Amino acid sequence: MKWSQTLIPTLKESPSEAEIDSHKLMIRAGLIRRITAGAYAYLPLGTLVLNKVVDIVREEMNRAGAIEVFLPALQPLDLLEESGRLNVFGDDLITFEDRHGKTTALGPTHEEIITDIVRNEINSYRQLPITLYQIQTKFRDETRPRFGVLRSKEFIMKDAYSFDLDYEGLNKSYKSMYDAYCRIFDRCGLDYIICEADSGAMGGDVSHEFMVPSPVGEDVLIRCLKCGYSANRERAEAAPIPRENNATPQPIKEISTPNKHTIQEVSDFLQIKPDQMVKTMIYIAGGQPVAVLLRGDHEVNETKLTKLLGQETVALADHTTIEHVTGARVGFAGPVGIQIKIIADQAVSILRNFVTGANKPDAHLLHVNPERDFTIGGVADVRYVTKGDRCPKCNHEIDISQGIEIGHVFKLGTKYSDALKAKFLDTNGKEKSMIMGCYGIGVNRIIASLIERSHDENGIIWPIALAPYKIIIIPVNVNDAASMQIANHIYEDLTNIAGLEVLLDDRDQRPGVKFKDADLIGIPIKIIIGKKFTETKELEIKLRKSGETFLTPPDEVRSKIKHLLEALSKP
Template sequence: MKWSQTLIPTLKESPSEAEIDSHKLMIRAGLIRRITSGAYAYLPLGTLVLNKVIAIVREEMNRSGAIEVFLPALQHLDLLKESGRLDVFGADLITFQDRHGKETVLSPTHEEVITYIVKNEINSYKQLPITLYQIQTKFRDEMRPRFGVLRSKEFIMKDAYSFDLDEKGLNNSYQLMYDAYCRIFDRCRLDYIIAEADSGAMGGDASHEFMVPSPVGEDILILCRNCGYSANRERAEAAPLPQQENYSLRKLEEIYTPDKRTIREISDFLNISQHHMVKTLIYTSQEQLFAVLLRGDHEVNEARLSGVLGLKSFELASRETIERATGANVGFTGPVGLKIKIIADQAVTTLSNFVTGANKTDYHLLNVNSERDFKIDQIANIRYVTQGDNCPHCNHVLEISQGIEIGHVFKLGTKYTSALKAHYLDADGKEKPKVMGCYGIGVNRIIAAIIEISHDENGIIWPMSLAPYHVIIIPVNVKDTICMDAARSIYDDMTNMKGIDVLLDDRDLRPGVKFKDADLIGIPVKIIIGKKYTETKELEIKLRKSGEVFLTHIENTKQELERIRQHLIKTERSAN
């Protein structure tokens, strides 16, 4: 492709709307343009990269035995109601009424649709197992779209769905997808970590998240460098904290704490560390109240709490409900004298003589101890891991960092097939629900993640596998007939080389502008035809990532370029 014949609108400055490097560079390099909040158009360079990601995903999905389909972006709300997920998505759904008054939704995901199809088309054990996948646009009405394509209202996903006879079959399908994901992300040259994950709104028993470590990632990654344990924030757990030994129970004491409600305010007022305090949260579920106790510096993990209690839905009690249950204003709740079920995090049981609310406005209690002063009904691990916690497997100190989620695999079991009655007849003629798995990849996110981890002050640094063009030919002076003849000759040769995509910068611009643009858009190899060529017939070949420079005569260009290409591919593969 010649630069003059395509559309690459580069920018010198970052737009004010862009917050992170990938967003800035995707706009500056002319990959995308914002059309409205959370929706982007892909320009020619962005489309080339997008199609290379899609090609890798499609090749590896087909290799795994999955079959491609293409599902509609529109679906009616009845399917979401039937599966029980209408309330789960809530305000994230983009809905409208068609001209017939029928409520329709732009699909946020396609579990219900694919299950509906399989329900009607596959009804015998002889037709299973099968895995179907698509590459399709999804829609969610994000309250606050940000970070470019990392968090948008419209995004492209590869989603696959496996259907099996039983749990054993699901395990096999899950492993096939897990392995395919590893191959996909390896080929995209992503440095990723596989973490145990909570299934969230998807439901199911088990899941793994594929994350690229990055300070701009919105997922929290918990990692043990010693044994390799990794999990996202919702799934992660820490080793139990050690129990205190040889302590004496002090006398329970009530203390006046006027208008001091928060853990921080009480900690400062009493000059007591937050980890020696216990906070009491009151929740309600189907009009039943229960209390959750946590160490003052810990946060409740509601995903874990849901699993421990076996509750699908619960919420923090209202101010009025708390005040009726405790007899005190909000901010002074404590477990002593509380007449509702109490669930305590394990860390609370390691404390003695701690501080809690007194269930009396403007008062707290000192030297509170469980068993003596109140009864715990249930002890469980219901908190988020914090800095300084140890690994549950090897007791090594855990690391907490951020990551960009690029893929997620779920064992759904019969959650959707039971709800939508997607059954099959087994060999004995008995009706059973199909056992299902779900597997998603954020196609746009792969592009942003690559840029976040592979760029410098000059622009993007593409790996060979995803680069929109592998080589850019830069004639320094397009009015120099000798240089332009050489550039066209090399360009013609390169376009016939298998596995090489080439861009000829034939613009009549200053050399500095062309060099800056080449670095900005991140093409791995530059071929520079300038004064040296007119003097010695030598071309300059410069690598974008390392800055290495090679000189070669024009007749050796193809051989030298192939050598460099193989070197880059080998280097990228070994770095992975």
């Protein structure tokens, strides 16, 4: 392709709305343009890269035995109601009313649609197992779209769904997709980590996330750098905290703390550390209040709490309920004397002589001790892991960082097949629910994640597999007949004979503009026809990533390029 015949609107400066490097560079390099909040158009370079990701994903899905389908973006609400997920999506669901008064949703995901199709088309064990996948646009009404294509209202996903006879079959399907994901991300040149994850709104009890470590990632990644344990923030566990001493319980004492109701305010007032305090959080679970005790420097993990209580959701009680249960306004609740079930986090259960709210205005209690002063109804891990915690596998101190989620695999079990009655007849003619798995990849997230990990101050650095063009030819002076003759000759040779993807910068622009644009859009190999060609009839071949330069006669360019491409294509 010749630059003059395509659309590559590069920008010198970053747009004001771009917050992170990938967003800035995708706009500056002319890959995307914002159309409205959370929705982007892919321009020619962006479309080339997007299609390369799609090709890799499709090849590996097909290799794994999955069958491609294409499902509608429009979804009837009755299917979401049937699965019980209409309220789960809540305000994230984008809906509209058609001319007949029927409300329809733009698909946030497709579990219900695929299960509906399968329940109507498959009814015998002879038709299973099967894995179906698609590459499709999804829609979610993000409250605050940001970070370009990483957090948008409209995004492209590959989602696959496996249907098996039993859990042994699900394990095989899950492993097949898991391995395919590794091949996909390896081929895309991504540095990624696989971590245990919570299934969230998808359901099921086993899932793994594929994460790209990045300081701009919105997911928290918990890792042990010694044994390799890894999990996302919702799923991560920590080794139990040992009791460091057997301090003698001191007499309980009430102290006035006027207008001091936050952990920080009370700890500063009493000149103690937050980890010497216990906060009492009142939750509503199954319509009933329950008290959750945490150390002052810890936070409730509502995902863990929900599972512990066997509920679909839990929610913090409102101020009226808290005052009714504790007798005090928010900030002064404590476990002593309350008449509801108390769940204590493990880190609380080993504390002695701690500080809590006194269940009366402007007062706290000193030297509170479990069992003597109140009864714990259950001890469990109900908090987020924090800095200083230790690995649950090897007890080494854990590492907490950020990451970008690029893929997620789930063992769904019968969550959707039970709800939507996706049944089959087994070998004995007995009706059973299909066993399902679900597997998603954020296609455009791959592009942004790669750029976050692979760029410098000059622009994007593409790996060979995803580069929109592998080679860019830069004739420094397009008005020099000899330079343009050799530029066109090499372009035709590499494009038509060698079958390579080449961009010829035939613009009449200053050399500095051309070199800056070439670095910005990140083409891996540059062939420069400039001063060296005029002096010695040699061309400069320069690598974008390393900056290495090779002087090569025109008749050896093809062989040199072939050698460089082979080297750059190696893992």
